[in-house]
Amino acid sequence: MPNDLPIRKIIHVDMDAFYASVEQMDFPELKGKPLAVGGSETRGVVSAASYEARKFGVKSAMSGVLAKKLCPELLFVRTRFDRYKEISAKIRKIFNEYTDLVEPLSLDEAYLDVTENKKGNPSASLIAEEIRSRIYKEVGLTASAGISINKFIAKVASDYNKPNGQKTVNPEDVLDFLEALDIRKFYGIGKVTAEKMYQKGIYTGLDLKSKSLEYLQQHFGKSGSYYYHVVRGIHNSEVKPNRIRKSLAAERTFNENLSSEIFMMERLEHIAEEVSRRLKKSKVAGKTVTLKIKYSDFTLQTRSKTLPYFVNDAAIILETAKELLYQEKMTNSVRLLGISLSNLNTEKKTKTKVEKPIDVQLEFKF
Template structure:
């Protein structure tokens, strides 16, 4: 048992099928119908799907062709990021009426630390309920929420009663909640990792907890330490209102596959211009340029180069991307190109804080009003 871990009141708010829900809100004739945001046809990719479409197996990152095969009545709508940002900003203003400690993860989800909040309400569960009701009343969309002692558990809990629900994991229930949890529900455990865990007899949090720190590090590398701690309720990351951007990117998917580098130069110039525009808008620069190449068989390749100085100029980005393109022969015809800039001047030096974690557990005797 340890008593010095911070016990906070964290809410994770996650909008329900955000892009699709915005489309249905703006176009009432689409309500109750299976819709997909993104492109249909042979080249399109689903960005988001309504719950009506999800019942047929349609999900994000799926090809439009497969989505139509699964759901013949599927309706495709175009993405509208300006509208999504507008709605997201309205929702964020609601968050900020309760706490200044708001950490957006994307346009449709955020962490809130309400340990000390602006309305003086001691119950994080009631705050989450009130926020969700206000989003529905003032914006017209539903949201789900998870409430617990840290970001990891709140994130897992927000997916528990979706859509339009919430789940509170009280301090005294943390360990049993995590032990009973299917390993696939652990935030950060993807399909490949889950399958690897299954082969090693790890199906639940309890199975994961039975493995030593050394065993998990040997089998899962740096992630092993993370798994060891979170299954014991240990996750000390604070809610950070100003998240540090680590990269900035732009990419293009082509209507027809490109088979020659020569045909890609015009596309790279357009992408470089977009990256430079975003850098100027955010007043940032970076040192590492990465070229992303997705081939017609959907295999992915990245090529990177780090410069000795920070850059944000389109011409330098373009010339470096060209060098990376010609660095090696293409494996196949190309369906997508992207350019990313990382190693940004926004990044801060990292500080390390080690935990003596041989037998760490949350002190479940700590009572908290959730």
């Protein structure tokens, strides 16, 4: 089935354990040691872990207490976001020497469309190698890359030979690559969904491909259509240089659990002010206020309210968060509070494109 959209050459670059690697680069005494950025052995959450720590099962979003239990020799360091942003800007400058079509996903990863590039190099694989080499020489850090015909496959491929490696999936290899892939490796399929798929006998891309669109929509809702298409190599999302922010948030993990709503309100006031500051700095406003509550037993709860108008004022954000806080009675003490604004005034409604299959037999050198 031919596709009327041109085959593209997409690179996904992902820095290796970025925050932890920056710390080990800046402080050589940390090299080779299990390291956690953020959190502590008594409180907080790990933002990033070095590869030495990952061998013990330590990973991001894990509590510092559990991380220390898994790895007694684990060292904790504070996050330094200004430094990470500084390094990220240097890396992005390198990207922009090859193409203007760069879509950052975060400080440590980005998509690049090099179908037509500033170097006139027809090989996306060679461009990826050159970019990774320059990052190492000019910044001092390693990066991994995935190269393929669309963002989904490039993203999956970048994790294939980590750390400090790359993987190219040529057009003629796309279907074989996806069919052999463990379902847990599919970008967009989390742990819970993977377990659900296992229960239904779906372990690989080939198993997923055997299911009809109706079956997947019935059992996985709206995501069913996404799974149906990506396993067939269909993902026509373009690399968007000016990626539109969909939400903005701030949160705090407390040194001691809070059981008094009065103390919670004091913390929420500071969080609301921080969210407001970030909104105004980005010159945006939002309609939907979401309160995030993590209890002392690590259960997570979110409560949201959509206002009839856009807001970025701290007082209104706080008042809405307060209303959400008192929405129902607390049954446990609280270790983290957060506020986010979504449904921003930067979002534009666009018509959904009908995605068509790719012709994987096309001659296209990567």
